Amino acid sequence: MEFALSEEQTLLRDSVRRFVAEAHDFGRGRALAQTEEGFSRAHWVSFAELGWLALLVPETMHGLGGKSEDAAILMEELGRGLLAAPYLSTAVLGADLIVESQLAERLELLEQLMAGTLLVAVATEESHSRYDLAAVNTTARRDSAGAFLLSGRKIMVLDGAAADGFIVSARFGDETGSGDIALFWVPADTAGLEIRRYRTIDDRRACDLGLDQVRLPAAALLAGPECGLAHLGKAMDRARVLMAAEAIGAMDSAIEMTAEYLRTRHQFGRALASFQVLAHRLSDMFVKLENARSMLFRGLAMLDAPADVRAAAVSATMITIIQAGEFVTGQAIQLHGGIGMADESPVGHYYKRLRAIGKTFGDLSWHMNRYLRITSHSSAQGAA
Structure with a gap:
């Protein structure tokens, strides 16, 4: 691993540092913390225009094909300026899982994500799970028409308060939920999805999800139980x-x-x-x-x-x-x-x-x- 920054990485670091210094001083950050979403949509549009949201998307999917080291440089500068934005949940976790998914609309979702018009949150934590990704009581089963029915509760969904869609882990199988973990794409406006939003200790936003027989089309399966x-x-x-x-x-x-x-x-x-x-x-x-x-x-x-x-x-x-x-x-x-x-x-x-x-x-x-x-x-x- 090369520890010295390349010329491109130095330019990335300087551009992020300059953006944070000019657009997000401490007073501006405190004002944004009091708003409903807790971050600036205008800043998010700038993230998209600067290519930061496409950083970890492969070039074959119209992204920049950057490395984890590149994203680490960006994240360090965001941390330096205490800039609250759903970058980790959308452009890192969300992008990674959508890139690896089997969704038919994968490229369309990635285009929206990179354009700054789609915010993604990943819902894995449950009241008993204690960070264990395999400790999932949320169930997913097929109905007679081939659609999926999801039931369960998710807590502490990072950046979920403003998300346009959720990647939800569920135990796939019969009514007892005896199978392995699968991942599903659940738009925020899906019928039957309950979203409880709240503020965290660091003035960011999160939410809890309630799913009661939430019906999803067969195409909503993001990753099956064999790889989820x-x-x-x-x-x-x-x-x-x-x-x-x-x-x-x-x-x-x-x-x-x-x-x-x-x-x-x-x-x-x-x-x-x-x-x-x-x-x-x-x-x-x-x-x-x-x-x-x-x-x-x-x-x-x-x-x-x-x-x-x-x-x-x-x-x-x-x-x-x-x-x-x-x-x-x-x-x-x-x-x-x-x-x-x-x-x-x-x-x-x-x-x-x-x-x-x-x-x-x-x-x-x-x-x-x-x-x-x-x-x-x-x-x-x-x-x-």
């Missing part, structure tokens, strides 16, 4: 690593902001930065960030590895990211003092965003358990 769980697992791991890149950007910005505050804030006639104990804290924050950045590189490098190798590497990345995010943003608030707790201070919002990331698609204990389960199994096989 595998496709979902691979797409989710890429989303986790790109979310880690967003966290890196947020931590980096929090450190820069804290360093500037210590240089300009005076106490006892001296700049706070001149107090050695505070300088050491700032150094510890930087070390945590760089360690997390190294793990991000490792996670990116392993995305195309076999499933277990990929999963272990991604969880190792997320463990480091979650722990570093808690330390870095927590210290940023402490070093700012009381102002760090105010809603008007950005550092508190970086903390909230890192807390939300640490609970999205797997928390610290879940990632630790997955990592230990995979590595212990591999060690046992090696010993045998």
Whole structure:
């Protein structure tokens, strides 16, 4: 894996950084957080015009055919500016699953997605599932006419409040739902689909879904039970690593902001930065960030590895990211003092965003358990 940015990647980073600086300062972000959708549709149109929504779509499907590393650069800059947009759910998870799907309207959906007219959310989590993609009680069965009937409930659907359509996981089979996991395309205006929208701790938007015998045409099957769980697992791991890149950007910005505050804030006639104990804290924050950045590189490098190798590497990345995010943003608030707790201070919002990331698609204990389960199994096989 090449760690130095190519010329094209440098241009991408600079363009995203310039867009965030010019179109999304902190005040603008706080104003958008109070709106119904929580993000700017005008910004989303700009994302489409700049080609960012087509970044991970293959060239054969009229996309840019970019790599995960390219999307990580973009996500890091969005994290640096705390820019709330449904990029991860639509242009990463949604795009990945639609690209791999068997939908007859696949190309049409991708064209709409890349044009910025289709927002996608992925509904996998249920009240009992604890991030386990296979723990699905939502059922899907065929009726006598060959259509699908979906019943169940989904919770914490990331960016689902404004979504135009949902990719829903369901256990495919008879009335008992005894089969394997399949994925379905469910437009938001489907009859019988109940959507409960709400705000999350980081001022983003999510929703819960209720499905009561929701009837879908046979063409709504996005991935059958023979491949649904595998496709979902691979797409989710890429989303986790790109979310880690967003966290890196947020931590980096929090450190820069804290360093500037210590240089300009005076106490006892001296700049706070001149107090050695505070300088050491700032150094510890930087070390945590760089360690997390190294793990991000490792996670990116392993995305195309076999499933277990990929999963272990991604969880190792997320463990480091979650722990570093808690330390870095927590210290940023402490070093700012009381102002760090105010809603008007950005550092508190970086903390909230890192807390939300640490609970999205797997928390610290879940990632630790997955990592230990995979590595212990591999060690046992090696010993045998």
